[in-house]
Amino acid sequence: MDFTLEGVTVEAKRPDWEAKLSPGTVTVIRPDDYKGEQKDLPDLLKMVPGVHVREVNGKGQYTTVSVRGSTAAQVGVFVDGVLFNLGGDAAADISTIPVHNVERIEVYRGYIPARFGGTFMGGVINIVTKRPTKANVQASFGKSSFGGYKGSLQIDAPLGGGALMVGINRDQSEGDFKYKNFDNDRTYKERLQYYYKDLENTTNRINKQISYDVGFGMEEPSLGKVTSIDEMVTRCAPGGDIYEVFWKQNPDDYGGRDVMEHDWEFYYAKYADPNYKENLYKSDQYQLDKLESAERWRKANDYKNTDAIIKWQDDHWLAKATWKNIRRHLPHPIDNNYAPLWTVDQDWAVNMPYGKPNMYYFRNQELTAKELLLGRRDTVGNLEWGWSINYLKQDKDYYIDDWQNLEKVLEATNSLNTLSANSLWSKYDSRRLGAKIDGSYKAGDRHLIEFLVDASKEKMDIDGWRMHDFENSS
Known part of the structure; x- marks a missing residue:
């Protein structure tokens, strides 16, 4: 057949x-x-x-x-x-x-x-x-979820021995949405699985804290090694031996209070007793409410992309110029482990820009790129070849929203030097010039010889907040 x-x-x-x-x-x-x-x-x-x-x-x-x-x-x-x-x-x-x-x-x-x-x-x-071939006008518009839309316009027209294409595109989205990170009927013990993937390390943290407190006059406790999550929950809950050591024996000690109140592992363990919530600080009660509700609100997730192209082409020549501008927030969870904590994507975190680490919710990237391309291709017998030269300039700016006021607030609270250089803004400006000659030669019916000569030079300039005069930084 x-x-x-x-x-x-x-x-x-x-x-x-x-x-x-x-x-x-x-x-x-x-x-x-x-x-x-x-x-x-x-x-x-x-x-x-x-x-x-x-x-x-x-x-x-x-x-x-x-x-x-x-x-x-x-x-x-x-x-x-x-x-x-x-x-x-x-x-x-x-x-x-x-x-x-x-x-x-x-x-x-x-x-x-x-x-x-x-x-x-x-x-x-x-x-x-696209290579334009005839006069044409094309436009499109579309909407998407989370406040997004796309629009484009393309105009083609004959010019000289070839054709010209002009196009402009826009794509943007607000990106905000509410969601639940896990089912409400999931028990605290199941949620605990996220944080006890390595139980031995958790046990070592407890023993390390015990040794630290003993060094400050605390009575030596006789705590055995924790071997399971169920055991951890029981012993860290009110009435358990670990709870008694850290909380009742020295309730005002910062180390004990820190372990029992502000380490996430112990948050879950303490809440084995639902009545214990009444004894928490108001801020901790708020955190527990958010934990139990599992509500999330993704913010600082927007972007606006705009680009334009002008291209002329015939059977041999190609000339093209492009421009693009991209502005977008860079979402950043408050927890360095990117774990499913209640703090990730919460409204309070993204509405408090003048604090650390909340300020990282307000990080922006603005990218502007300009490109020029000129080239030609020819076929001579069994040889097909071409050459091109290109130039690209790309500027990347990273910055925190309203960073000037943030700088003043941090300076007034004597916490400015806790930030690394480049924390509030930085710039990376690249320029590249390139040229190449390439082609292929048919050597008989079964062989092909391909060749390429390519060269380019790229340079990047870097600048940033207090990059040159940073002193007394931690």
């Missing part, structure tokens, strides 16, 4: 024989096939086998991609054949790349064509912007 399979175009304006002779696995996604679905680049890449997308803080936030188990740093991301990754970044943030003006997305797994160069062990993602 005979079968006819449809052809697969790897890249436009390249000879058919190059695609046939170039080995490897490539998946091509065309965003226009998903019109009306309001999919962004991470959504489209999630459909590709072997590709894993990680949206670190949710939609619109820092997003990385890995291929076949690689790290994100081992994946090269290209836009129109130009490397998107910067040397000053750990990985490419694909949330900043729009797809409204994209013709196709190529995902190479394993073998990588020589024209991409580099040592990308995981693979390469090449994003090819």
Whole structure:
């Protein structure tokens, strides 16, 4: 039986024989096939086998991609054949790349064509912007959850021997929402599982605190090793031997009070007695109420992305200029362990900017990038080749909302020097100039010779709050 399979175009304006002779696995996604679905680049890449997308803080936030188990740093991301990754970044943030003006997305797994160069062990993602062919106007608008919307406008028009494309896109979201972190009917003992994954370390903390208090004249207790969570709950609850040692024997000692009131492990243990809540401070009662309700409110999770592109292209030449501006808060839980504590994402934490660590809820990132690209491609007999030059300027600013007033408040409370340099704001400004020549030569019916000469120079300037004059810091 005979079968006819449809052809697969790897890249436009390249000879058919190059695609046939170039080995490897490539998946091509065309965003226009998903019109009306309001999919962004991470959504489209999630459909590709072997590709894993990680949206670190949710939609619109820092997003990385890995291929076949690689790290994100081992994946090269290209836009129109130009490397998107910067040397000053750990990985490419694909949330900043729009797809409204994209013709196709190529995902190479394993073998990588020589024209991409580099040592990308995981693979390469090449994003090819649209080539305008005729006069056209296209606009779209869509709404999404959490106060979000997307809008785009694209205008195509013939110009000279080619065509011009002008596009502008906007994507933003408030990102606030309420949720419950666990079921209300889950008992405190089940919640305790989160904090007792390593019971031996917890026991060592108790014994260490006991030894500390004994050194200050406290009577030597005869406490055996805690061997289970149930035992921990019983012995730390009112009436238990650990409770008696830390609370009744020396209730005003800071060390004992700290262990019994302000360590999360003991919070759960103490509340084995529901009547004990009446003896807590008002602030602790409020915390317990929040713990029992399991209510959360995700805030400081908004973003506003704006980008524009101007592109002219004919059969040989390509000239492109892009601009983008991204402003977003960087969500940060109050607990360094990112654990499911009641304090994470609470309204009181994100409405108290003049305190530490609450101020980290108000961290912002503003990214502004400008790019220029000029290139040409030709085919001469069995040789297909091209050259390009590109320039990229990217400015990343990180800052705390209203940091000037925060600085005054911290200075008035003599706590300014507890902060590290760069805590309130920092800047990372990168500039990269690059050029390359690449191509392929058909050597007979079964062989292909690919070549690439690529060079670039990148520089990053760094500045930050009190970076140069910081004194007396802890």
